[in-house]
Amino acid sequence: MEPYCNFDVAVENARELLEGALSEYYWDMPRRELDAVVDIALRDFLHYLAYKSGIYTAQRFREDKARLRLCVYITDRWPKIAELASEWVVMWSAKWRQRVRLVFSDEEFKRATAEGEPFKPHKNLDEFLSKVDRLDLQLFTVSSLIRAGELAGLDQIADYIIREEANYLLDLYGPEKALEKYREGALAERILKRVRGLGKTSEPLLVIRVDLRAW
Incomplete structure (x- = not known):
């Protein structure tokens, strides 16, 4: 019987x-x-706890099982989790300042996202x-x-890496061949190479538009 x-x-x-x-850190x-920062953190x-506890490396991943395992992991180890959190916040905050840029208006968001080469999604990407x-x-x-030491904005950064690398395969091979390459592990290989290369740059990876009117 499951707990x-x-x-x-x-x-x-x-x-x-x-x-x-975080209230003490960003007083x-x-x-x-x-509140917006805490939600992302x-x-x-x-994610960090699920990775460290081995949940993300389990075979036949199931979300309901993962939620239960993570819940038990947090509850049973609460004193250690509390201690870990205080240390993690320091590391996370350093990465947050390095990797994430918050903007608070549409105009500011457009300026920030216009920097660098624009992303042009393939028509078959979705x-x-x-x-x-x-x-x-x-x-x-x-x-x-x-594993590469990135801690902040994980969902958002992962999503844009997946989309950009999938887009690359589509541009290079077309829809059918790109799917074949995905099944052969080419997309995972490109993602891993991309992640490993992040250590070579200290530039922000993510621009987040915060709508304070919604709070």
Whole structure:
């Protein structure tokens, strides 16, 4: 019989833990902006715990089983989780400042995203991504990012890496051949190479538009 564990309660406890630590770290940050940062940090912290506990490397990954395992992991190790969180926030904050740029207006967002070479999605990109195991790719990319020392904005960075590298395969091979290459592991190989190359740059990887009107 599987143990019962309230995942929502475990997550809320983790959020309160991070909120307390981040409030001290970003004491001069407006409340609504801090709430947005805490939401992202919480997701990153849960990814970190799931990776460290071996959940993301388990065979036959199932989301419901993963949620239960993560809940039990957090609940049973709460004193250590609390200690880890205070250390993790310091590391996460350093990466946050390095990798993430927050903007608070459409005009500022357009300026920030216009810098560098614009991303031009292939017309079949969304169709291609619907035919691959997107969850597996996401977990693989997030795990690779954590192994490479990246901690902040994991979901968002993983998503754009997957899209850009999938787009590259489509541009190079076309839809059918790109799917064959994906099944042969070419997309995972490109993602891994891309992640490993992140250590060579200290530039922001992510621009986040924060709509404070929604808070």
